[in-house]
Amino acid sequence: MATPEAPLREILKSLSFTQFPLCHIDPFYTPAVIPRPQLFVYPSPGITSDVECLRILALLKFANYEFDLRYTNEPNSSPNAQLPYLLLPDGTAIDNQHIEDHLSLGESSMAYYSLAKHGLVPATEYLVWVDPVGVSAFGDKYLGGYSVVVRWALGWVVSERVAKKLQTGMPEYGAALDGDVVYENAVRAMDSLLVFLGDRMFLDGEAPGRLDALVFACLNAFLEAPVKSPVRTLLTLKDSKYRPLVDYVLRIISSYFGEKADSVEPRVA
Amino acid sequence: MYSLYSWGSPFTAEGLHSFDPSCLSIQAYLQLSQAEWQLHNVSSASLSPNNCLPALTCGQAVVESGFWRIVEFLKSEGYDLNAELDEEQQSQSTAYVSMVQDSLVDALLFSWYLVSENFAEAIRPRLAKLFGFPLSLFIPTQLKDHAESRLESRGIHSAAAAETKTASDPSNTSANSLRSKIPRIYLLAKEGFKSHEDKSTNPVYAQAKKCLDTLSKKLDKKEYFFGSKPTALDTVVYGYLSLMLYPDLPQSTLKSMIIEEFPNLSEFCDRIHAQMEPPSMGPEQNWAAGVGSMVKQSVLQFASLRSYSLPTTQDDPELASKIVSVAGALGIFFGYTIYKGILSIPGTRSLTPAAQTLPAFSSSDILSVVKGGSS
Numbered sequence: 237m238a239t240p241e242a243p244l245r246e247i248l249k250s251l252s253f254t255q256f257p258l259c260h261i262d263p264f265y266t267p268a269v270i271p272r273p274q275l276f277v278y279p280s281p282g283i284t285s286d287v288e289c290l291r292i293l294a295l296l297k298f299a300n301y302e303f304d305l306r307y308t309n310e311p312n313s314s315p316n317a318q319l320p321y322l323l324l325p326d327g328t329a330i331d332n333q334h335i336e337d338h339l340s341l342g343e344s345s346m347a348y349y350s351l352a353k354h355g356l357v358p359a360t361e362y363l364v365w366v367d368p369v370g371v372s373a374f375g376d377k378y379l380g381g382y383s384v385v386v387r388w389a390l391g392w393v394v395s396e397r398v399a400k401k402l403q404t405g406m407p408e409y410g411a412a413l414d415g416d417v418v419y420e421n422a423v424r425a426m427d428s429l430l431v432f433l434g435d436r437m438f439l440d441g442e443a444p445g446r447l448d449a450l451v452f453a454c455l456n457a458f459l460e461a462p463v464k465s466p467v468r469t470l471l472t473l474k475d476s477k478y479r480p481l482v483d484y485v486l487r488i489i490s491s492y493f494g495e496k497a498d499s500v501e502p503r504v505a
Numbered sequence: 506m507y508s509l510y511s512w513g514s515p516f517t518a519e520g521l522h523s524f525d526p527s528c529l530s531i532q533a534y535l536q537l538s539q540a541e542w543q544l545h546n547v548s549s550a551s552l553s554p555n556n557c558l559p560a561l562t563c564g565q566a567v568v569e570s571g572f573w574r575i576v577e578f579l580k581s582e583g584y585d586l587n588a589e590l591d592e593e594q595q596s597q598s599t600a601y602v603s604m605v606q607d608s609l610v611d612a613l614l615f616s617w618y619l620v621s622e623n624f625a626e627a628i629r630p631r632l633a634k635l636f637g638f639p640l641s642l643f644i645p646t647q648l649k650d651h652a653e654s655r656l657e658s659r660g661i662h663s664a665a666a667a668e669t670k671t672a673s674d675p676s677n678t679s680a681n682s683l684r685s686k687i688p689r690i691y692l693l694a695k696e697g698f699k700s701h702e703d704k705s706t707n708p709v710y711a712q713a714k715k716c717l718d719t720l721s722k723k724l725d726k727k728e729y730f731f732g733s734k735p736t737a738l739d740t741v742v743y744g745y746l747s748l749m750l751y752p753d754l755p756q757s758t759l760k761s762m763i764i765e766e767f768p769n770l771s772e773f774c775d776r777i778h779a780q781m782e783p784p785s786m787g788p789e790q791n792w793a794a795g796v797g798s799m800v801k802q803s804v805l806q807f808a809s810l811r812s813y814s815l816p817t818t819q820d821d822p823e824l825a826s827k828i829v830s831v832a833g834a835l836g837i838f839f840g841y842t843i844y845k846g847i848l849s850i851p852g853t854r855s856l857t858p859a860a861q862t863l864p865a866f867s868s869s870d871i872l873s874v875v876k877g878g879s880s
Contacts, residue, residue, distance in 0.1 A: 333660070345600070346604060346608075346715060346716065346719050347597070347600035347601045347603070347604040347719060348600045350600070350603050350604040350607055350608045351599065351600040351603040351604070353607070354603055354606075354607035354608075355603060400654070401658045404651060404654050404655040404658060405607070405655060405658065407526075407527050407572060407606040407607065407610070408525075408527050408557045408558060408559075408570075408571055408572065409512075409525060409527075409558075409648065409651060410550050410556055410557070410558075410651070411550075411555060411556055411557035411570075411571065412555045412556045412557065414555050417555070417571065417574075420573070420574075421573070424573070424599060425599070425603070427596070427599070428595075428596040428597075428599040428600055429596075430596075431592050431593055431595070431596035432596050432600070
């Protein structure tokens with residue numbers, strides 16, 4: 237019945253399907269109860285090489301968080317359609333942007349975190365999705381579940397989207413996306429991080445933190461990528477000045493991922 | 506003498522010679538390094554090979570474009586503001602510059618383009634006046650779209666503050682659930698169109714406050730970030746903070762935050778601003794040239810295979826093999842067709858003996874045959 241204060245509201249309410257869906261049916265089956273939180277990441281032999289997945293994986297390991305690792309190729313199963321995500325025993329799914337809220341880690345240097353995030357991460361995204369060599373090498377990894385035609389179309393769509401994102405992320409308005417500039421920014425970030433690391437074990441001090449997780453994920457992506465990139469070339473040169481960064485990556489792998497740290501050999505220039 | 510091509514400025518009354526923070530940073534760098542330079546205000550970036558302003562020229566050739574490349578070039582020319590920094594300070598300088606250019610700028614873009622009151626009443630009219638007709642019809646909107654897409658990719662939305670506030674307050678839960686079921690058109694009819702929202706509580710300002718706090722602690726009571734002489738970091742911080750402090754905006758959240766909570770940054774900005782003399786100006790690009798270059802830029806972007814990069818001058822290492830493979834395939838195709846007689850090579854032919862012995866027919870002979878046949 238229409239109220240004196242809001243007659244129109246009731247009329248419109250009756251017309252505008254505010255009760256949609258009209259009825260609710262309880263689910264027939266309840267999901268299986270899991271004993272421990274599960275982290276869903278992209279599959280890969282050995283450690284996952286997707287940067288965001290590896291960053292979250294490293295964060296959980298640094299925080300000594302008990303969890304099980306699960307592989308999936310379907311990012312739409314995540315709350316924000318991005319992998320990784322964490323599934324808790326009570327059925328709650330936490331996306332990658334909120335996982336850190338569940339962990340107790342120290343503060344990282346804001347300036348260096350920004351440097352790594354906006355210097356190294358764009359270079360990894362460029363390598364995987366925009367660089368033609370990387371696209372052909374990584375296409376099967378991320379889109380392998382689709383047919384060839386769909387894989388080509390999806391790859392093109394994602395490539396354009398990533399290129400647009402990288403272009404708008406550049407400090408200069410309207411600048412064209414130039415791979416040389418992207419890799420130069422990455423090298424500049426590595427120079428700065430190399431000095432910041434110095435003789436320490438980790439970038440965040442005695443114990444690894446958010447900055448270590450991010451830098452480790454990016455550097456590992458360059459080192460493990462099955463394609464050549466200017467950054468990888470610099471890292472793997474014999475007598476490279478970036479050898480401490482490579483040792484840093486291997487140190488984290490051997491300490492937290494339990495794999496033999498001999499996967500990267502210096503390559504003669 | 507160097508020529509710096511830069512985006513123009515709608516804030517010349519405030520002593521700012523560009524609306525773009527990267528251009529302002531390079532202007533400050535050139536000024537503080539005491540290089541000889543002149544400023545050219547342009548309304549399009551097409552003169553730069555990678556469509557990037559600021560662009561530095563020496564003579565007729567564009568030397569470099571983009572902040573870091575110009576700084577590296579000036580360093581090689583002997584104008585190095587970071588010359589007296591040690592390795593650790595250089596590393597910190599790079600990190601802090603990245604923080605300002607990639608994190609703090611989000612708050613500036615939000616304040617200018619996503620706060621509707623600021624954009625409608627201050628930024629857009631000034632940019633329109635700067636670019637003139639007809640560029641004023643679409644360049645301000647292009648800048649706004651660019652800012653929106655950049656902020657959206659960073660997870661920053663203009664409506665985030667209102668949603669966060671109403672969602673977090675438990676007393677409003679039932680009211681919100683009822684409100685969400687009311688059709689929007691009814692709400693607009695009852696409450697009227699809200700002209701401009703107050704967005705001072707958006708989370709982007711909290712993030713900016715953290716950046717400013719870090720900068721303030723780094724600066725502390727010093728004259729410049731690394732002592733008594735300005736460095737590249739000082740020019741970058743000036744380039745970005747000056748655009749927050751000096752233009753008057755209806756919702757000046759950033760300006761109030763800096764003046765009230767970080768007075769040392771405000772004083773630092775004023776200190777450098779006092780040293781910025783009016784640059785010698787080169788001839789400005791007239792509006793016709795601006796329109797023409799804008800059209801050219803749009804056509805190039807539409808026609809190029811990658812819409813985000815202009816054709817480069819780099820050699821394609823596989824070009825020779827591509828040409829050889831295409832030529833080989835065409836050669837095989839045509840060779841096969843000619844060999845099989847599908848195609849024939851035209852040329853002079855001698856008449857066959859049979860053709861030579863055939864009598865030539867005349868028109869009277871043909872007519873007699875036709876008449877004979879018809880009768």
